[in-house]
Amino acid sequence: MNAIPGPLILPSRPPFTVDDLLDFPDDGNRYELFDGSLLVSPPVTPRHQYALSRLARILQDAAPSELEPLPTIGLRASSQDFFIPDLVMVPAKSVDETELMFAPRDILLAVELVGPSTQARDRHLKRAAYAAAGIPAYWRIELSEGPSVHVHELAGDDYKPAERYEAGEVANLLAPFEVSFDPAALTRPRG
Template sequence: MATTEPTTKRTVLQGEPPFTVDDLLTFPDDGNRYELFNGSLLVSPSPIPLHQRAIARLLRILEDAAPPELEPLPEVNLRVGPRDFFIPDLVVVSAETLDRTELMFAPDDILLAVEVVSPSTQMRDRHIKKVAYAAAGIPAYWRIELSEGPSLHVHELAGEEYKPAEKHEAGEIATLLVPFEASFDPAVLIRPRA
């Protein structure tokens, strides 16, 4: 993930559409998050602070609940194919996979992918990534809707598609079993530290 503010200058990117993951590796660190869907470039600014808080809170919840052989990680590189590359907000992988991966994870490595919906990523988080993650065989996909209190939408793979989402509202305890048991109220994801 980029660590600088997005630039207002025009950025010149190497390669020509449709882009490949190899092209993506030559892009500058200009404050934007670059992803690919079927060679089309998806560009997002760095996440807003509330988005970052939600990921930090969820990471802690998952770290506390995870068995030793599983690792929750924020913002990893996920190479789905030569022209498909995503940076999920959070994933769960095996510790063994983590130890052998240098730069990019493969879809088979991911047990859970999580996206926090921002105004600039609504379409891709609700539709594009949901379809892409299911087609890649990722067993579980969680979508956090900050504008809903927040709410947690849990999708589990059934064949080549995700089942309809199980929605958990702020103020209720969500007890989840995949990829391991974890229980929490989605409201805690945006609360300030006590």
């Protein structure tokens, strides 16, 4: 018989720092920070993983060799801001130079696949945080919309209004490199 886990006992008190996160339990949840406040997300759904895997493959096939798509990396934006984007594009050389967490300067594209428990976070909080960190491009993928891809490009210290690409139309994107795909490919069965 499996024991029922007890309450989570945090190793420190808010506001939390990125260094505090290193002492958090490895319990399958995603622990992120926004301005020292703890953001906890449950493990992602199989549909989310499937779409993420498909997107990583599309980007890997289209990217120049000096860029690398990576899923679920640590992004340290400040001492009290830490995020785990679903997928990022980084210079390949930064992979070897980064031991634990990437800095915003390493991230050319951050991608979030919106899930039931992360809607407000992905649509608003992360959009603002990634813009403030200076990440040049942010893609928000709405799986519940067929799926659709919302492309945000940095202009100054904020993102321009998103360009939306729906399932059934080809998104011809230029940043951080040229890539074209139908958002429907993210959830379509192989073959």
